[in-house]
Amino acid sequence: MVVIRSASPADAAQIEAVMRDSWQAAYDGIIAPAILDRATAPDGGARIRQSFRTRPWQRMIAAVHDGIVGYAAYGPERDVLDMPWPYPLTPAGSEHEVAELYALYVHPAWWSTGTGRALMDRVLAKVRAAGYTTITLWVLEANARARRFYARAGFVPDGARHLLDDLGGVTEVRYRRALARPGWQARDMTHDDSAAAAAATYFDAWRARDFARLRTVLADDVTFTGPMGQAKGPDECLRGLQGLAQVITGIEVREVFAAGSDDVLTWYDMLTSVADPVPVANWMHVENGKITRIRAAFDPRGIAR
Numbered sequence: 001m002v003v004i005r006s007a008s009p010a011d012a013a014q015i016e017a018v019m020r021d022s023w024q025a026a027y028d029g030i031i032a033p034a035i036l037d038r039a040t041a042p043d044g045g046a047r048i049r050q051s052f053r054t055r056p057w058q059r060m061i062a063a064v065h066d067g068i069v070g071y072a073a074y075g076p077e078r079d080v081l082d083m084p085w086p087y088p089l090t091p092a093g094s095e096h097e098v099a100e101l102y103a104l105y106v107h108p109a110w111w112s113t114g115t116g117r118a119l120m121d122r123v124l125a126k127v128r129a130a131g132y133t134t135i136t137l138w139v140l141e142a143n144a145r146a147r148r149f150y151a152r153a154g155f156v157p158d159g160a161r162h163l164l165d166d167l168g169g170v171t172e173v174r175y176r177r178a179l180a181r182p183g184w185q186a187r188d189m190t191h192d193d194s195a196a197a198a199a200a201t202y203f204d205a206w207r208a209r210d211f212a213r214l215r216t217v218l219a220d221d222v223t224f225t226g227p228m229g230q231a232k233g234p235d236e237c238l239r240g241l242q243g244l245a246q247v248i249t250g251i252e253v254r255e256v257f258a259a260g261s262d263d264v265l266t267w268y269d270m271l272t273s274v275a276d277p278v279p280v281a282n283w284m285h286v287e288n289g290k291i292t293r294i295r296a297a298f299d300p301r302g303i304a305r
Contacts, residue, residue, distance in 0.1 A: 002115050003257055004122045007060040007071055009052045012045025014068040015060075019048075022105040030142045035168045057089070058102065061122055063115045070106035072119040074099060074127065077136055080162055080174075092134075099127040101137040120153050121196035121264075128179050128200060135179060138162060138172045150175050195264040195286035202284070202291060203266065207251050211238050219290035226296035228304070237294070247272045247303065262286055275302030 007015060020040040027036055051058060055075070063070035076093030077100040092098035101123055106116045127135055137155065139146050160174035198217045205214035218234040228244075231237045250271035257265040263285050270278040280298040284291050 001257075002063040002065045002069060002110075002113075002118060004061055004063055004118055007062040007068075009049045011062055011068055011071075012048035012052075014045075015048050015062065015071050016043065016045045018068060018071060018107045019103075019105050021107055025108040026105075026143060026146065027140070030140055031170060032168045039167065054086070059126065061119065061126075063106070063110075063119055065110075069110045070104075070115045070119055072104040072123050073102040074123045074135075075102065076100065078102075080138060081160065096131055097133055099130070099132040099135040101135060104137075116149060117153070124153075124179065125196040125200045128197065129204075133179055134176060136174055136176045138174055141171045141173045147175075153177070195262055195284065198286045198289060198291055199264045199266055199282075199284055203251055203268070206241055206245065206248075209245055211242060214238065214241070217289070217291050219287065219292045222290075222292055222294065224294045224296070226294075227298060227300040247274050249273050252277075270298070272303060275305070278302060 020042065023036065023040050031039070051073075052060075058073055058075040060071060060073045062068045076096065077090045077098040078087035078093060079090045080087050090098065093100065101120075104116060104119055104123070106113075106119070124135070136158075137150065139150060141161070155175035155177045157173050158176040162172050162174070164170050164172060201217045202214060205211065205217075215234055215238060218237060220234065222232075222234055222237055224231040224237045224240065229240065231240050248270060252269045252271065257267070263283065266282045266284070268280050268282065270280050272278065278298050278300075280296055282297075283293075283295045285293040
């Protein structure tokens, strides 16, 4: 299991190492060796640190397991087609309508472990929460492995192409995915919707007291276990959440940890009208876009009083 957390300039050297090794493995036979060596020449993380300084709109996350083993960068969509580097934001990007996944790389030793999907899940959850309705990305046309990964995550090519002269004339293609919005029904959920997305819907709906929407992400055999009781089935779970909602004034999610594509641990503060903020650890198991098991751990004494 990896921990997904925010990255900082202090992580630059480790992120650069992941980028270098993943580029060498992924682009072997696609980009000429001399060009690849030049593009991945070690610089102690200087380029990564510069991106933190010069791109205030960019967000970066890291997958950690005894050090950084993968990372992703994302933010508003850039105008790659019509402008020279450094690319400006598109109008849709500036308006926070279209997001872009700028990079997602995992060390080759961690390929096929669920680390890439965990990073993708977090990015999708973050841009949804920020209000974006669409996300795009660019991928090398000849990178069949990456294109399969993005297709499994629900992305499809939209026909746009871009020639990268600085990488020897290779072509990249643009992929696009619509993001689930509040109010979607269960039939709109597919196997490509992640555990993190289901958890985000759960908490967003609970905060909004939209229990009809919350019901759409609960499986018919869902179970809940927590310090204040147990519930079986969606109706019992909803009754418990509705009861607790009577004293809840807010939910502040602090961090989300994804394990592969089926499990997500959410660390949040439960704000109530009857007690000080209560830290909660909430684990969910998701199958086919539906939450099947929920386990919550917190100190209930303040609320119980």
